[in-house]
Amino acid sequence: xxxxxxxxxxxxxxxxxxxxxxxxxxxxxxxxxxxxxxxxxxxxxxxxxxxxxxxxxxxxxxxxxxxxxxxxxxxxxxxxxxxxxxxxxxxxxxxxxxxxxxxxxxxxxxxxxxxxxxxxxxxxxxxxxxxxxxxxxxxxxxxxxxxxxxxxxxxxxxxxxxxxxxxxxxxxxxxxxxxxxxxxxxxxxxxxxxxxxxxxxxxxxxxxxxxxxxxxxxxxxxxxxxxxxxxxxxxxxxxxxxxxxxxxxxxxxxxxxxxxxxxxxxxxxxxxxxxxxxxxxxxxxxxxxxxxxxxxxxxxxxxxxxxxxxxxxxxxxxxxxxxxxxxxxxxxxxxxxxxxxxxxxxxxxxxxxxxxxxxxxxxxxxxxxxxxxxxxxxxxxxxxxxxxxxxxxxxxxxxxxxxxxxxxxxxxxxxxxxxxxxxxxxxxxxxxxxxxxxxxxxxxxxxxxxxxxxxxxxxxx
Ligand SMILES: Nc1ncnc2c1ncn2[C@@H]1O[C@H](COP(=O)(O)OP(=O)(O)O)[C@@H](O)[C@H]1O
Ligand SMILES: [Mg+2]
Numbered sequence: 015x016x017x018x019x020x021x022x023x024x025x026x027x028x029x030x031x032x033x034x035x036x037x038x039x040x041x042x043x044x045x046x047x048x049x050x051x052x053x054x055x056x057x058x059x060x061x062x063x064x065x066x067x068x069x070x071x072x073x074x075x076x077x078x079x080x081x082x083x084x085x086x087x088x089x090x091x092x093x094x095x096x097x098x099x100x101x102x103x104x105x106x107x108x109x110x111x112x113x114x115x116x117x118x119x120x121x122x123x124x125x126x127x128x129x130x131x132x133x134x135x136x137x138x139x140x141x142x143x144x145x146x147x148x149x150x151x152x153x154x155x156x157x158x159x160x161x162x163x164x165x166x167x168x169x170x171x172x173x174x175x176x177x178x179x180x181x182x183x184x185x186x187x188x189x190x191x192x193x194x195x196x197x198x199x200x201x202x203x204x205x206x207x208x209x210x211x212x213x214x215x216x217x218x219x220x221x222x223x224x225x226x227x228x229x230x231x232x233x234x235x236x237x238x239x240x241x242x243x244x245x246x247x248x249x250x251x252x253x254x255x256x257x258x259x260x261x262x263x264x265x266x267x268x269x270x271x272x273x274x275x276x277x278x279x280x281x282x283x284x285x286x287x288x289x290x291x292x293x294x295x296x297x298x299x300x301x302x303x304x305x306x307x308x309x310x311x312x313x314x315x316x317x318x319x320x321x322x323x324x325x326x327x328x329x330x331x332x333x334x335x336x337x338x339x340x341x342x343x344x345x346x347x348x349x350x351x352x353x354x355x356x357x358x359x360x361x362x363x364x365x366x367x368x369x370x371x372x373x374x375x376x377x378x379x380x381x382x383x384x385x386x387x388x389x390x391x392x393x394x395x396x397x398x399x400x401x402x403x404x405x406x407x408x409x410x411x412x413x414x415x416x417x418x419x420x421x422x423x424x425x426x427x428x429x430x431x432x433x434x435x436x437x438x439x440x441x442x443x444x445x446x447x448x449x450x451x452x453x454x455x456x457x458x459x460x461x462x463x464x465x466x467x468x469x470x471x472x473x474x475x
Contacts, residue, residue: 019043020133021059025082026066033122040126047082049075060087062133064125065111067094067104068118076103083111089132093118093125111171113178135174135203159195160343163336165328165430169196176323177203182275184320185298187327190377193298194258196327201254206294209253214246217262224267226283229274235284248280248291255293260320261301261312272316295320330372330379332430340376341367344383345395352387360394366402422457425450429459 022042029046037044042062049070065083070076083090090112098104099115108115113132116125161170176183177200185193194213201211219227226235230245247255257263263271274280275295279288297320306312330337341359349356359367372378386399397406411419424443432438440450454460 021061022129023047023061023063025063026069028069033125036122036126050078060133060137062129063088063090064129065090065092067092067098072101073103079107083107087136089113089136091116091128091132159192159199160340161336162339163333165332166336169325172325173199174203176200180294181322182295182320183323183325185325185327187300188329188375189300190375191327191329192376193327196325197256197296197298200296206253210250211254211256212246212250213256213258215258217259221264224264225270229280229282231283232285245280247274247293248289250293251291253293255295257295257297259299260297261299261303261306268313268316272313275319326433328430330375332427337367338364340379341383344380348384348387355393356387357393360396362397362406363395363400366397366400366405369405369408370402425453425457425459
């Protein structure tokens, strides 16, 4: 580490000489970015950044900032005066991109410390994915999250941020989108990484066994209980408890889970007294929780305890070029199962990969590729090998059809970006809310909106 210079960007107009000297002393190579310029950051190289709101002009300077801040490998620290926080755009930028916010006046020491921390978080991100790459070579392929589209980059950023806290995280998304992988990524980037990560699939355990699975039992608690058994909650002590498919948790168990979350103590079945347990809770589901609550299948009080921080896993079909990236990644990963040379995907396979809608998301992609690797006879994997032959050719389209589908896609993406908030999506699309509503109806998208976890109908958290 000694003598090695780490890159630090300063965005603003007034980097003080003492702070600059202090940073250089700590082996930072400081590059001042005049507002309006975008750094050329070497990919896969972590860096740190100071975003000095006290010296930026609002709103002129804020406009280009997204582009500067979007690099997932730079750990940003914002500094500014209290009144800078009154600007909603500033607050949004801090929330979305920065590891820390320092209110001025503050000592240079405090800034230097925060920068070191932000760099550490960004570097962790790099080394975690490098480790995963190494694991993949060593035959432990799980763990690496592939993604480069905007939606995935913002998910990675969110993962890093929620990892730094102990608050409960709720992950929503369709099946096979990577919810479990995300939960694990949070755990591995958190202070609990050396402690257990215990996953429970709430939907897969029969209701009458759930209670003892979760909380354990004492010897003699019921016929057949010859041994004391520690429950999964207790087994996660010190670490992270991942409650998968929480939407399928029976009401009866919801009550005991709520009690646990309130008291942070478990009571084994047939036991006297309770044991304190310290776990970080991450839950996930593909179920639409608003509907589940409305229909009385899920307790609202429990939901609000679980869903303090929310992450949305984008469906595969909304990830653009990432679909191909993932396909190639999976082919590399499972290639050895072929037992012969395989030279990538044929052009028809690539076309089909993009035309198909992937209802089963990444899990389906993996399954199709593994099957194709085994079944294919040529040197390349064809659309037929993926059983997607009918998706090679897109049916000929008229200009009207093309316009309609482009319009639909733009609307879908805007809604996804804004988590179903109609007002924000309409603004981005440059139309009124009323027009957006009419278009949603015309495209049959209204059900999608109400199914989104954070749509307008959701009570403010
Ligand atoms: N972004 C990704 N990069 C690489 N693999 C992924 C990604 N997302 C999901 N996977 C893989 O897809 C499969 C399904 O992911 P999982 O986390 O179990 O989904 P979910 O819990 O949402 O149903 C797993 O094998 C997982 O490793
Ligand atoms: Mg899952």
